[in-house]
Amino acid sequence: MAVAVHEGEKWFRTCDVTGFKVDIRAEKIAKVNAVMAVVSFLIAVVAALLLVLTRWQLFHLLPVDWYYRVLTLHGLDALVFWIIFFELAALVFGSTAFLNTRMSSPFAGWLGTGLAILGWLLVNYTILTGNADVLMTSYAPLKAHPLFYLGMILFAVGALVIVTVFFANLMIWRRENPGQSLPLFVYGLMAAAIIAVITIVSGAIIYIPTFLWSLGIISDIDPAVYKLIWWGLGHPSQQINVAAHVSVWYLLAFLTVGGTSINEKVSRFAFVLYIIAINVASAHHLLVDPAVSPVWKVWNTSYVMYLAVFASMIHAFAVPSAIEVAQRRRGFTKGLFEWLKAAPWGNPAFSGLMLSMIIFGFIGGITGVVNGMEQTNIIVHNTISVPGHFKGAVVGGTALAFMSVTYYLIPLLFRKKIAFYGVSKFVPWLFGIGVAILAVSMYILGAFGVPRRHWDITFSGGPFTFTFNPVTDFFWALFGIGGILAVVGALIWILQVVVSVFFGKPFNGPQDLQIPIAEPPPPPKKGEHEGFAAPGTFVLVLLFMVAFIIFVALNYGWLSAMWEVK
Amino acid sequence: MSEERKTPFLQLVFDDFILLLFIGVAVYAVSYLIWGLMELAWIPPIPDEIKQSLLGR
Amino acid sequence: MAILPPGENWFHQKVAKDEKIWMGLAFVMSLFLFFWMIIWHVYAKQNPSFVTYKTTPEEFYQLTQAFIEKYKIGEENGIPVVKPPPGSDVFLLGRQFRWEPVLVLKKGEEYRFHISSLDVLHGFSIQPVNMNFMVFPKYDYVLTFRPTSAGEYAIVCNEFCGIGHHMMIGKIIVEE
Structure with a gap:
C-alpha cells in the first residue's frame, strides 16, 4: 500500500480542464461503478416500459407471474442498484479528485466493487429465473431463494466497504489539510455516506437472519420485526439519494452558472440536520401497521419534528439563490426573474438541474410529507400514490440530477466526447416532463383508491368485483403517455452514454469540451449584502410554501369525510 | 468576543465527520430501531374476555 | 464554490435577510406540521388505531x-x-x-x-x-x-x- 505521497506520484494525472489532481486508481473504480449504474438503469427502464404497458389495462401486456417478476426486477434495479452504484462512483471520485487527494486503499475499492457486482448478479439472476417473486420489499413470510438474500447481503457488504474507503480517504485529506473544511459538494456526499452506513447496517441486520431462514436454519422470522428493520434499509436508501442529489445540485449550480451557496454555514447546517433526523422517517411505512404506538409513529415519521423537511426547504432556497446571485453579478438584474430567463437553458445540465429541483420539490417533496403524516397516510398507504410520490422524488429528483451531471462526467471522468451532443438539450425535458406526468397521474389514481403492485384491477377470478371511478381511465392514459415519454428520454440518454463511453471519440483537453463550464461570476459589488440577496428565489419559495399548505389542507379536509376510525 | 483564530465549537462539530457519523447512527438506533423493537416486544395477547365471549370457554 | 473548500471565514458570514426570513417560515411550517398531527390525533375522528x-x-x-x-x-x-x-x-x-x-x-x-x-x-x-x-x-x-x-x-x-x-x-x- 502507498505511504507518503508526493506531487507527481505515478498514480496521479492532472485534469487539463479543472486542474484537479486525479488518482487514476480511484478513477478506474469510479468508472466501473458508473458503468454498473447505467447497466442497472437500462434494465430498470426496460422493465418500466413493460410495467407501464401492463398496468395500463388497455394493453395489459405481461402475464401475471411475469408482472410481479418484472416489478421485483424494476424495483431493485431502479431504486437500489442504479442509484447506489452511481453514488459509489461519486463517493470514490468525490473523495479523491475533488479533494486533490489519493485513494486510501485501491484494493478495498476493488473488493467492494467486486462484491457489489457479485451481489447484483445473484439478485438479478434469481429474479429472472423466477426464484424471487417477492417484490423489492420481500416481506417475510414471503420467501425467495437463498441466493437472492445472499446477493443482497453481498451487495450491501460491497457498498459498505466502499463507504469505509470513502471515510478513509477523508481522513487522509484531513491529515494533509488540518483545520480545513470540506468543499460543500464533498460535504453533502459525506452526509450521504453516513446515511448509507445506517442503511447498509440495517440491511445486514435483517437480511442475514432472513437468509438463514430461507436455508431452513432459523425456523421463523417475525413479520413485524422484519418490516421494521427492513425499512431501516428501504427508506434511508432513498435518503442517501436526497443527500447525494442535493450535493449534485450544488455542483451543477457551480458548473453551469458558477453559482456558490450564498451561505456555506446554512447549507452545511441543512446537511447536518439530514444526518441527525432524516433516517428515522423509515416510520413512514409503518403508520397504518399494527404494533407500534402513536408516540413512536408521530416522533419518527416527522423526522423528529420535521427537521429534515426544514433542511430540504433550506436547500430549496440555497441552490436557486446560488444561481440567482451568480446571474445577478453577471448583470442580469432586471426585475425579479431576468436572471432565470437569461440562464443557460440550452445546457442540458442546467435544464436538468432546474427540472430536477422543481419535480423533487413540488411533486416528490410535498406528496412525501402528506404521505408521511400519521393520519393522511390512511388515504394513501399502498395505493399507487406511493410510487407516484417516489417517481417525483427519486426519478424526477435523483435520477434526473444524476443524468444531468453525467454530461460532465463523460468528458471529465471517462475522457470521451459526448456522442450525439445535439440531442442532449432535449433529454432532460423529455424525461422530466414524462416523469412529471407519470408521477402526477399515479398520485391522482391513488386518490381514487387504485392499489399499487396489482396485476389486474378488474379483479378477474375474484369472488366479488369492484369498478374504480371511470375518470381513472383518463388518468391511466396520461400515466401511459408520461411513462412512455420518460422511457424514451431515458433510453436516448443511455444510448448517448454507452456510445460515448465505449465507442466515443477521445477527449483531448479543453478544446474538445462540448458542454460549457461557466466562468466564476465577477466578485460582489459593494452593498450587495444589504437587503434581499435573491428576491426572485424568495418569491419562488413562497410559491412553493403556498402550494405545500394547500396540499396538506386538501388532504386533511378529504380525510375528515371518511368513515370514523380509531 | 476576541477575534482570535480560534475555531467556533459548532464549526468543529460540523467538520468532524466521524462525530456526525456517530450522532447519525445513534439517533437512528435509539429513536427508531431500539424503541420500535421494544414496542413490538411489549404487545399483549388477545384478552381472555374477548376469547371467552366467542369460544365460550 | 461547491468544489473547493469554503473561505476561511465561512462560519462567520452573515445570513442574508431573505434567507433568514425563509428559514424562519420553513421552521414554523415544520413545527406546525408536527403539532398538527398531535392535535388531529387528540381531537379528530380519523386516526390509525394503536x-x-x-x-x-x-x-x-x-x-x-x-x-x-x-x-x-x-x-x-x-x-x-x-x-x-x-x-x-x-x-x-x-x-x-x-x-x-x-x-x-x-x-x-x-x-x-x-x-x-x-x-x-x-x-x-x-x-x-x-x-x-x-x-x-x-x-x-x-x-x-x-x-x-x-x-x-x-x-x-x-x-x-x-x-x-x-x-x-x-x-x-x-x-x-
Whole structure:
C-alpha cells in the first residue's frame, strides 16, 4: 500500500480542464461503478416500459407471474442498484479528485466493487429465473431463494466497504489539510455516506437472519420485526439519494452558472440536520401497521419534528439563490426573474438541474410529507400514490440530477466526447416532463383508491368485483403517455452514454469540451449584502410554501369525510 | 468576543465527520430501531374476555 | 464554490435577510406540521388505531370461525355472510387469496374490527372510501370503525401476497 505521497506520484494525472489532481486508481473504480449504474438503469427502464404497458389495462401486456417478476426486477434495479452504484462512483471520485487527494486503499475499492457486482448478479439472476417473486420489499413470510438474500447481503457488504474507503480517504485529506473544511459538494456526499452506513447496517441486520431462514436454519422470522428493520434499509436508501442529489445540485449550480451557496454555514447546517433526523422517517411505512404506538409513529415519521423537511426547504432556497446571485453579478438584474430567463437553458445540465429541483420539490417533496403524516397516510398507504410520490422524488429528483451531471462526467471522468451532443438539450425535458406526468397521474389514481403492485384491477377470478371511478381511465392514459415519454428520454440518454463511453471519440483537453463550464461570476459589488440577496428565489419559495399548505389542507379536509376510525 | 483564530465549537462539530457519523447512527438506533423493537416486544395477547365471549370457554 | 473548500471565514458570514426570513417560515411550517398531527390525533375522528394483540394463525382462525358461526346469516360465492350486532367485536381474516367473512354492518354504529392474516402480509383497503391499513400474520390489529355512509364496499388487498393477489377481494355491506 502507498505511504507518503508526493506531487507527481505515478498514480496521479492532472485534469487539463479543472486542474484537479486525479488518482487514476480511484478513477478506474469510479468508472466501473458508473458503468454498473447505467447497466442497472437500462434494465430498470426496460422493465418500466413493460410495467407501464401492463398496468395500463388497455394493453395489459405481461402475464401475471411475469408482472410481479418484472416489478421485483424494476424495483431493485431502479431504486437500489442504479442509484447506489452511481453514488459509489461519486463517493470514490468525490473523495479523491475533488479533494486533490489519493485513494486510501485501491484494493478495498476493488473488493467492494467486486462484491457489489457479485451481489447484483445473484439478485438479478434469481429474479429472472423466477426464484424471487417477492417484490423489492420481500416481506417475510414471503420467501425467495437463498441466493437472492445472499446477493443482497453481498451487495450491501460491497457498498459498505466502499463507504469505509470513502471515510478513509477523508481522513487522509484531513491529515494533509488540518483545520480545513470540506468543499460543500464533498460535504453533502459525506452526509450521504453516513446515511448509507445506517442503511447498509440495517440491511445486514435483517437480511442475514432472513437468509438463514430461507436455508431452513432459523425456523421463523417475525413479520413485524422484519418490516421494521427492513425499512431501516428501504427508506434511508432513498435518503442517501436526497443527500447525494442535493450535493449534485450544488455542483451543477457551480458548473453551469458558477453559482456558490450564498451561505456555506446554512447549507452545511441543512446537511447536518439530514444526518441527525432524516433516517428515522423509515416510520413512514409503518403508520397504518399494527404494533407500534402513536408516540413512536408521530416522533419518527416527522423526522423528529420535521427537521429534515426544514433542511430540504433550506436547500430549496440555497441552490436557486446560488444561481440567482451568480446571474445577478453577471448583470442580469432586471426585475425579479431576468436572471432565470437569461440562464443557460440550452445546457442540458442546467435544464436538468432546474427540472430536477422543481419535480423533487413540488411533486416528490410535498406528496412525501402528506404521505408521511400519521393520519393522511390512511388515504394513501399502498395505493399507487406511493410510487407516484417516489417517481417525483427519486426519478424526477435523483435520477434526473444524476443524468444531468453525467454530461460532465463523460468528458471529465471517462475522457470521451459526448456522442450525439445535439440531442442532449432535449433529454432532460423529455424525461422530466414524462416523469412529471407519470408521477402526477399515479398520485391522482391513488386518490381514487387504485392499489399499487396489482396485476389486474378488474379483479378477474375474484369472488366479488369492484369498478374504480371511470375518470381513472383518463388518468391511466396520461400515466401511459408520461411513462412512455420518460422511457424514451431515458433510453436516448443511455444510448448517448454507452456510445460515448465505449465507442466515443477521445477527449483531448479543453478544446474538445462540448458542454460549457461557466466562468466564476465577477466578485460582489459593494452593498450587495444589504437587503434581499435573491428576491426572485424568495418569491419562488413562497410559491412553493403556498402550494405545500394547500396540499396538506386538501388532504386533511378529504380525510375528515371518511368513515370514523380509531 | 476576541477575534482570535480560534475555531467556533459548532464549526468543529460540523467538520468532524466521524462525530456526525456517530450522532447519525445513534439517533437512528435509539429513536427508531431500539424503541420500535421494544414496542413490538411489549404487545399483549388477545384478552381472555374477548376469547371467552366467542369460544365460550 | 461547491468544489473547493469554503473561505476561511465561512462560519462567520452573515445570513442574508431573505434567507433568514425563509428559514424562519420553513421552521414554523415544520413545527406546525408536527403539532398538527398531535392535535388531529387528540381531537379528530380519523386516526390509525394503536390497539394490537399478539396471536397465532391457529388461534385467530378459531376465533374467526366461532365469530362466523355465531352471527352467520347466509353465504355468497362460497364465503359466509355475517351480521354482527352494533358495538361488537368483528373478526376479519385475510388469507391467500380471500377475505372472510362478508360483513353486514349498520350505518353510524361502532364496530371493533379484529384483522389478521393466516399466512403472509395483506393490505386492507376499503373502496371506494379509500381507507388503507396493513394486515400481519401473528398480530391482531384492532380498528374501531364507524361507517358513516351506506352501500356496498369492497375490501381490496393492496399488499402483494402472491400470484393470486389480484383475486383477493372481499365485501362489506353497510345498511341504513
